[in-house]
Amino acid sequence: MTGRRQHRRVFPFTAIVGQDHLKLALIINAIVPGGLGVLIRGEKGTAKSTCARALADLLPDIPFVTLPVNTSAGNLVGGLDFEHALKTGQRRFTPGLLAAAHRGILYVDEVNLLDDYLADLVTDVSASGINKVEREGVSFAHEAQFSLVATMNPEEGELRPQFLDRFGLCVSVSGIASPGLRMELLRRIYAFEQDPHAFLASYAQAQQQEQQRISEAFSVYDSVTIADQQIDFIVSACLQANTAGHRAEISADKAARALAAYESRTAVNDRDIMTGLGLALIHRMRPSDKDRKVADANHEYAGRMDGPHSATCPRDPAGQSAPEPIEGDFLQPFLIRDGEGPDEAERSLRPGQAKGGTIFDIDENMMVSAREVRHKAAFERQKKGRRHRSRSQDKRGRYIRFTSQRTNNDIALDATIRAAAVNQKNRPKGSLAVNIQPEDIREKIREHKSRAVLIFTVDASGSMGTRLMSETKGAILSLLLEAYQNRDKVSLIAFKDDRAEVLLTPTSSIELARKKLRDLPAGGKTPLAAGMIRGYELARSGIRRDRKTLPILILVSDGKANVGASTRISYSMERAGRIYDEVFAVARTIHNDQLVQSLVINTEQETMGGFGMAERIAEHMGARYIAPERISAETISRAVRQLV
Amino acid sequence: MPPIFPFTAIVGQDQMKLGMILNAVNPAVGGMLIRGEKGTAKSTAVRALAALLPELTVVKDCPFNCDPGDPTHLCQQCLARSGNLPCVSRPGRVVELPINATEDRVAGTLDLTHALQTGEKRFEPGLLAAAHRGILYVDEVNLLDDHIVDILLDSAAMGVNIVEREGVSYSHPARFILVGTMNPEEGDLRPQLLDRFGLCAAITGIKDKAGRMELIRRRHDFEYDPAAFAEQFAAKEQALQTKIVQAKKNLPEVGISDSMLSVISNISLEVGVDGHRADLVMMKAAITHAALEGRTEVILEDVLETASLALYHRARRHPFDDTGLDMDLVRAAAEKM
Numbered sequence: 001m002t003g004r005r006q007h008r009r010v011f012p013f014t015a016i017v018g019q020d021h022l023k024l025a026l027i028i029n030a031i032v033p034g035g036l037g038v039l040i041r042g043e044k045g046t047a048k049s050t051c052a053r054a055l056a057d058l059l060p061d062i063p064f065v066t067l068p069v070n071t072s073a074g075n076l077v078g079g080l081d082f083e084h085a086l087k088t089g090q091r092r093f094t095p096g097l098l099a100a101a102h103r104g105i106l107y108v109d110e111v112n113l114l115d116d117y118l119a120d121l122v123t124d125v126s127a128s129g130i131n132k133v134e135r136e137g138v139s140f141a142h143e144a145q146f147s148l149v150a151t152m153n154p155e156e157g158e159l160r161p162q163f164l165d166r167f168g169l170c171v172s173v174s175g176i177a178s179p180g181l182r183m184e185l186l187r188r189i190y191a192f193e194q195d196p197h198a199f200l201a202s203y204a205q206a207q208q209q210e211q212q213r214i215s216e217a218f219s220v221y222d223s224v225t226i227a228d229q230q231i232d233f234i235v236s237a238c239l240q241a242n243t244a245g246h247r248a249e250i251s252a253d254k255a256a257r258a259l260a261a262y263e264s265r266t267a268v269n270d271r272d273i274m275t276g277l278g279l280a281l282i283h284r285m286r287p288s289d290k291d292r293k294v295a296d297a298n299h300e301y302a303g304r305m306d307g308p309h310s311a312t313c314p315r316d317p318a319g320q321s322a323p324e325p326i327e328g329d330f331l332q333p334f335l336i337r338d339g340e341g342p343d344e345a346e347r348s349l350r351p352g353q354a355k356g357g358t359i360f361d362i363d364e365n366m367m368v369s370a371r372e373v374r375h376k377a378a379f380e381r382q383k384k385g386r387r388h389r390s391r392s393q394d395k396r397g398r399y400i401r402f403t404s405q406r407t408n409n410d411i412a413l414d415a416t417i418r419a420a421a422v423n424q425k426n427r428p429k430g431s432l433a434v435n436i437q438p439e440d441i442r443e444k445i446r447e448h449k450s451r452a453v454l455i456f457t458v459d460a461s462g463s464m465g466t467r468l469m470s471e472t473k474g475a476i477l478s479l480l481l482e483a484y485q486n487r488d489k490v491s492l493i494a495f496k497d498d499r500a501e502v503l504l505t506p507t508s509s510i511e512l513a514r515k516k517l518r519d520l521p522a523g524g525k526t527p528l529a530a531g532m533i534r535g536y537e538l539a540r541s542g543i544r545r546d547r548k549t550l551p552i553l554i555l556v557s558d559g560k561a562n563v564g565a566s567t568r569i570s571y572s573m574e575r576a577g578r579i580y581d582e583v584f585a586v587a588r589t590i591h592n593d594q595l596v597q598s599l600v601i602n603t604e605q606e607t608m609g610g611f612g613m614a615e616r617i618a619e620h621m622g623a624r625y626i627a628p629e630r631i632s633a634e635t636i637s638r639a640v641r642q643l644v
Numbered sequence: 645m646p647p648i649f650p651f652t653a654i655v656g657q658d659q660m661k662l663g664m665i666l667n668a669v670n671p672a673v674g675g676m677l678i679r680g681e682k683g684t685a686k687s688t689a690v691r692a693l694a695a696l697l698p699e700l701t702v703v704k705d706c707p708f709n710c711d712p713g714d715p716t717h718l719c720q721q722c723l724a725r726s727g728n729l730p731c732v733s734r735p736g737r738v739v740e741l742p743i744n745a746t747e748d749r750v751a752g753t754l755d756l757t758h759a760l761q762t763g764e765k766r767f768e769p770g771l772l773a774a775a776h777r778g779i780l781y782v783d784e785v786n787l788l789d790d791h792i793v794d795i796l797l798d799s800a801a802m803g804v805n806i807v808e809r810e811g812v813s814y815s816h817p818a819r820f821i822l823v824g825t826m827n828p829e830e831g832d833l834r835p836q837l838l839d840r841f842g843l844c845a846a847i848t849g850i851k852d853k854a855g856r857m858e859l860i861r862r863r864h865d866f867e868y869d870p871a872a873f874a875e876q877f878a879a880k881e882q883a884l885q886t887k888i889v890q891a892k893k894n895l896p897e898v899g900i901s902d903s904m905l906s907v908i909s910n911i912s913l914e915v916g917v918d919g920h921r922a923d924l925v926m927m928k929a930a931i932t933h934a935a936l937e938g939r940t941e942v943i944l945e946d947v948l949e950t951a952s953l954a955l956y957h958r959a960r961r962h963p964f965d966d967t968g969l970d971m972d973l974v975r976a977a978a979e980k981m
Contacts, residue, residue: 009716044839045919049801068806069794070747075808082811086763097808109801110836113794155835175919182909183902185920186927190900193672398747398791399809414754414810421763433763 009196013054014206017185018176019047024259025171025279026055026149030062031217031258035105035147036168036251037126039283041154046173048151049109056105058211063104065097065146067122069113073401074414076121080136082414085421086434093140098122098131101146111150112157117400119163122148126166136418165244168251170283217261224257226268237277243284252280402442415442452488452550452644453506453542454479456517457535459557459603460496461526472556472603473517475633479640480513488644491538492516495531497524498563502534506542528561528617529582536589539596552597552643553590555623558604559614580613587620597643598623601631647870651692652880654685655859659845662933663953664693665884666843667821668736669891670932671777674842674925675800675822677785677833677957684847686825690738690781693823696885697736698892700777704730707769708816709737709776717803719816737778739820741771743787747809751795754810767814772805775820785824786833793837796822800840839918842925843950844957887936894935900927900942907947907978914977915970917958925954948978 016023025038040048056064067076078096085091097106106122108114114122125131131144148166152159176182192199231253238249255276260268402412404419420440427435456476483490490513492504503516532555539551564579590598600623602614618625624639654661663676678686703710708719712729722729741750752770759765771780772795780796782788788796799805805818822841826833838844850856866873908926917923929950934942951974959970 043918044836045921045924047920066806068798068808070751070791070798071808072810074811075813079811083764094811109798110794153836175917177913179906179909179913182912182920182923183905186905186908186923187902189924190905190927190931194896412810413756413759414812417754417759418811424763432760434760436760 009200010054010057011050011189011192012200012203012207013051013058014210015188015192015199015203016047016051016054017181017188019051019173021275021279022048022051022171022173023055024275025169026051027214027217027262028169028255028258028276028279029105029147029149030055030059030214031221031261032254033218033221034145036254037148037166038150039111039159039164039167039170040149040151040173041170042151042173043155043175044153046175048173052107052149052151056107058207059214063101063146065101065104065106067097067106067108067114067118069108069110069115070398071097071118072399073118073121074135076118077125077131077133077135078140079133080138080418080421082418082421085418086424089422089424089426091136091138091422093133093138095142096131098125098144098146099142102142102144104146105149106146108148108150110152110156112152112154112159115398115400116160119160123163123166136415137422164283165247167283168247169255169279171279172282213262216264217258220264220266221258221261224260224266224268226253226257230256230268230270230273234273234277238281241281241285243281248280248284252276255279399444399446401445403445404442406441406443408443410444410446412442412444416440452483452552452640453491453539454483454488454640455491455493455506455535455538455551455553457493457495457500457531457553457555457557458520459526459528459531459555460494460520460522460524461560461562462496462523463526463558463560471631472601473520475631475636476517476556477514478633479637480517482637492520493531493534493538494520495527495534496522498527498530500527500531500534502538506538525563526557526561527563528557528559529564529579529586531555531557532583532586532590536586536593536596540593543595550597550644551595552599552640553621553623554599554601554640555617555621556601556603557614557617559602559617560604560611561613583617584620587617587623591620591622599626599636599639599643600624601626601636602628603631604628647866647874648691648695649688649866650874650877650881651689651696652884653862653866653873653877654689654692655862656850656855657685657689657845657847659953660686660689660847662949663843663845664689664823665696665888665936666929666932666950666953667779667823668693668697668888669936670895670928671819671821673928673932675820675824675840676953677838677841677844678823678825678847679828679844680825680847681827681849684849686847687783690779690823690825694736694738694779695881696888697738697778698885698889699733700736701731701733702777704732708773708818709778710817711777717817717819720814737774738781738823739771739775739778741775741780741782741788741792743782743784743789745771745792747791747795750792751799751805751807751809752812752814752816753807754812765812767807767812769816772799772818772820773816776816776818778820780820780822782822782824784826785837786826786828790834793834797837797840838957839921841957843929843953845953846956890938891932891935894938894940895932897940898931898934898942899940900931904930904942904944904947907944910980911947911951911955911974911977914980915955915959915973917955922954922958926951929954944978948975 013023022040025040029035029038038052040052042048053064056062074096076096077098078094081092081094084094106126108122111119125144126146126148129143129145130141132141133139147168150167158164176185188199234249234252234256238252241248243249252273253276256268256272259272259275260266399412402415416436417434417440419442420434420436423437423440424435427437429435458472480490482488489506490504491502491506492513493500493502495501503520504513532553535553535555539553542549542551561579561583564582590596598618598621600614600618600621602618602625604611604614605628615625615627617623624643626635626639651661651664660676660678663678666673667676678689680686700709701712703712703718703722706719706722708722710718710722710729712722712731748770750771752773753768755766755768758768782796795805799818800820800822803817803819804815806815807813824841850859862873865876905927908930909923911926912920912923915922926947930942930946933946933950934940937946939946952971955974
């Protein structure tokens with residue numbers, strides 16, 4: 001039962017339009033002995049995996065093993081061969097994907113969806129080059145040297161730093177902007193699909209030449225020389241980019257040599273270095289320093305160059321699309337376009353009037369970059385509270401590995417049979433081939449991330465301070481991105497005048513939430529209790545639907561209630577007491593519900609004296625509390641994370 | 645098996661019907677997402693479509709529905725068989741993926757019975773195998789568990805289902821038309837999955853009174869006597885099926901001129917889309933539309949008729965905005981050329 005390689009008609013590598021840097025990175029990976037690893041980042045539908053598969057097809061001598069994201073650990077690292085154990089009673093190792101990828105490429109599509117446990121296994125083995133297996137009574141070690149090639153769409157989340165570090169090179173791809181090239185792309189795909197035979201035949205020569213060129217480059221790679229001065233430059237560029245460890249400069253150096261070899265030169269030239277640095281540095285630079293460092297590196301390099309750099313990227317074997325010369329801001333073409341944070345159109349939005357109230361602008365300064373959040377999230381991953389990533393009791397989720405501890409009868413059949421297999425010699429034979437005893441039984445360990453539902457219950461009444469409101473909006477927006485990447489859901493309730501309205505039922509669409517939040521009007525009275533009731537109802541209905549939901553009620557208000565929920569009475573001194581009695585009663589109900597967590601963000605403006613009601617509400621709710629002066633994306637994000 | 649409401653008896657919803665017919669003619673169009681509120685005939689339409697799918701020639705007894713005429717996409721068992729492959733013909737199939745489906749049932753798993761009885765590993769095919777060359781239908785696709793979505797994304801992207809689980813290593817062809825329905829009120833789809841659906845149509849309640857009355861009347865007739873109702877629409881169903889089969893035959897003959905290709909890429913650039921999938925789908929849908937109309941050359945009408953199906957869920961300007969695509973923008977972009 002093998003079949004790890006399918007013979008299919010693959011779109012030829014040399015027929016792929018554009019994506020020059022991606023093609024170069026993959027070629028470099030094939031030329032450098034042992035490979036460097038390539039991470040391909042980019043939006044949907046940009047030929048990421050087409051390119052990777054096409055190169056694999058061009059170079060059939062390099063093993064190309066696909067690691068599907070739903071692989072179980074045993075298939076990755078290998079384990080006991082149960083057929084052999086049944087027949088002979090002996091333990092024999094059956095190799096996994098890591099063994100198959102030895103001296104080749106381990107390819108992962110959508111690598112950011114790979115389970116953490118598997119990512120850790122791959123990271124370990126990739127770093128040591130040896131796969132040590134100690135499972136199911138089998139003890140085995142074998143060499144596993146492979147380069148990782150992976151694709152990801154950053155919209156779906158980022159990689160953890162130690163995993164990211166396994167990729168020597170990184171390319172960021174996006175759609176082609178030129179209408180002419182877009183058309184050419186359509187033309188070729190049309191031709192390929194109408195008559196694959198003829199199409200493949202027309203590229204046969206180009207494919208053959210490319211293959212030849214890569215294999216020649218591979219054989220001369222070792223004889224390529226690089227000047228001390230050039231190494232010096234690579235090292236200083238990496239120092240400036242503040243990269244951790246030495247992998248960046250090693251990768252840049254190897255990539256530059258490979259590029260020289262690819263152009264049949266025996267000496268590295270400056271352009272090789274710039275391209276190599278671009279590919280090796282892009283994912284290692286400190287994000288906050290990114291722009292400055294890039295500018296500095298460019299500046300310094302410009303000073304060293306003698307004259308304008310006129311060389312171009314290696315020509316395309318099929319003879320189309322002369323790539324642009326690399327000059328000026330040398331990292332620009334490689335820069336990661338995250339597609340996160342507000343786009344230009346939104347940036348230019350001004351606060352305006354809308355039907356039914358003022359719309360507060362979103363304070364962009366309040367948005368933490370998604371990346372900062374991510375880095376912190378990665379470090380804090382281990383201390384997460386309620387979000388159990390361990391066993392899922394209800395048999396949902398992805399089966400990753402198994403255990404001999406019995407808790408829920410979620411039997412891991414494969415592991416159970418393997419456990420029983422080795423003992424068959426000593427057991428009476430029944431009507432079945434395998435005699436399974438209770439001690440053989442293994443259960444599945446599934447990973448089912450419980451999802452949080454962040455229910456933003458936002459005071460949209462007239463008393464809300466302008467500045468705080470726009471800061472709060474900014475902070476909430478940066479939470480949205482984090483929520484999406486954690487597969488959490490968000491929901492939005494606004495209350496003003498005499499009612500609370502659900503503007504957004506729990507959704508994982510960050511775009512929708514962003515839009516609703518942006519257009520949230522403010523003005524009118526404050527039916528605080530009604531808002532809290534609505535939020536709480538939503539939380540409960542989420543739990544009814546899925547017991548593993550973790551609802552978090554986030555109340556954004558200055559706490560100045562002036563309309564009751566039940567009576568719809570308006571504010572007057574003697575009624576104020578009753579309105580707050582109601583608010584506190586709702587707050588205590590929320591407090592008593594162990595499944596619903598809450599957070600109160602006080603947006604009361606200090607200048608107006610302040611009544612401190614929001615803080616008292618938070619006490620009654622048993623909620624975390626954020627005071628007006630402490631509102632920032634960072635504090636809110638941290639508070640939410642501690643609740644999850 | 646409850647009686648099926650005939651496809652041609654569905655009132656209105658022309659975009660949805662067109663999208664489904666395009667998929668039936670040319671699976672390369674890439675499936676279809678149907679967005680709409682409750683009670684808008686979403687599931688009825690998908691089940692009705694099954695009756696219109698052209699007959700398939702498959703290898704006899706092959707659990708993967710291999711096509712004997714396509715040696716590059718055979719499963720391992722068929723590859724291993726010697727001599728000519730025995731063929732049978734059977735109707736196209738809709739395989740339903742319930743949202744509570746488990747991973748092993750979707751992707752396939754270790755065949756337990758076989759393992760226990762013989763002590764040998766064998767792969768037990770799942771829903772993806774059954775859906776090969778047919779329709780994989782997911783009702784309420786937005787409620788599907790994330791890890792199941794990942795499996796769908798993987799096989800939809802490659803046309804191959806690779807299983808590396810529970811000690812089984814197996815891969816088999818899995819090229820299916822992914823058809824999903826969703827009620828946007830229940831939450832949205834991940835962008836990555838959204839993009840995998842070639843076409844997307846939003847369903848709305850029928851506006852005019854006559855149409856609504858006709859709908860009630862047909863529904864009543866159908867429930868009162870399904871057989872008589874089916875009889876009443878048999879000729880129409882037959883005609884549509886013939887049209888689909890004929891279009892399938894025409895498909896390889898259809899050409900597309902550079903000026904049409906440039907209209908397509910211009911529309912994409914004007915509307916603003918991620919990547920190139922929108923262009924590809926627009927091209928394939930236009931070609932399929934031309935084949936359906938019995939033409940051998942794509943004309944502007946083919947592009948315009950199908951553009952909104954390809955762009956509805958991809959236009960960057962108003963993501964997840966239910967107002968849909970601005971067709972004026974599309975027309976303006978097309979006329980610019």
